[in-house]
Amino acid sequence: MAAPLSLIIPTLNAAPSLPDCLQALMPGLELGLIREVIVSDGGSDDATPRIAGDTGATLVTGASGRGAQLAAGAKAARGEWLLFLHADTYLSPDWAERAAHHMDTRPGKAAAFTLKYRSDDRAARWLEARANRRARWLGLPYGDQGLLVSRKLYDEIGGYADVPLMEDVMIVRALGKARLSFLSAEARTSAEKYERDGWRKRAWGNAALLTRFLLGAKPETLAKAYH
Template sequence: MPAPLSIIIPTLNAGEDLISCLQSLTPGLQTGLVRELLIVDGGSSDKTVLYAYEAGARVICGASGRGRQLRAGAENARGDWLLFLHADSFLEQNWADALIGHMQAAPERAAYFQLAYRSDASEARWLEARANRRAKWFGLPYGDQGLFLSRSLYEAVGGFPDQPLMEDVAIVRALGKSRLSGVTARAFTSAEKYERDGWRKRAYANAWLLTRYMLGASPEKLAQKYR
């Protein structure tokens, strides 16, 4: 029986972050959980594609746009289960066991990881707690927490939309809180934008973008504000 899981990672000049991400996936390869790694590249000019090939990943090249890239990855994936990850995140050592447990206990649901930032700043702990509460209480995990679900469930909700921003919010809203569960393993993600812009300033700006999106603002217009 083939390994069930396809891991899909959209990239655009991900650089060495991708190396850390791919190295963290080793437990799933060792346990036989992972069938394939798919890198969906949006036109990188650095060594992203080289790093992907060196890791044994399948590489799909196309136009940039995270929603479009995630959708293309799912369309080309061979696994019965899909895990969508950001290239600037890496997973905790126990991630494979956590997902196997989820597959056995709640296969009808999607799952996401607990968010952790790669930073020692006290603001990082504040924002992690805020993000994890949002995911648990409101069923709104973001893409940097990963998304794991069966292909049948992915297709039932229409998959990722082809939009430049908030594609992660769109799909979890389609799933609904009742079809989402958090697993205990963590996804460690980059804090670069928060350290550059200021933790609270960036957090409140992102919250304002989310509010505008939920009120019907165009993802295309919002994407112009998001850097």
């Protein structure tokens, strides 16, 4: 029987982080969980395509835009389960065991990992605690937390939307809190933007964008403010 899980990683000039992201997937290979790794690239002009090829990943290319890239990767995937993961997120070593248990016991639910920032700053602990509470209370994990979902459920909810921002919010809202679980394994994500812009400033800025989206603002409008 073929391994059940397809990994989909959207990239755009992700050469600095992609090798460690891929290396962190090794427990899934050792467990016989991973069928394929798909790198869905949006036009990188660095070493990203070469890294994908050198590691045996399948490279899918298209226009940039995370929602479109995630959708393109899912379209190419052959697994019964899909795991969407950002290139600057590294999963903790226990991820494969936790994911396999979820797939065996909760086939009708999707799952996200526990958020952890790769930073020693005290503000990182404040923000990840805040984000994990939000995720569990409201059913709104960050895209940085990854998303594990069966192909059947992914197709049922319509998959990722081709939007420039909030694609992660849109898909978990389509799932609904009742069909979303949280795994104790960690998604250890980059803190670069927070360290550059200031932890609280960027956190509250992101919260403001989310609030505007939930009140009806279009992703295209919010993308201009975000970038």
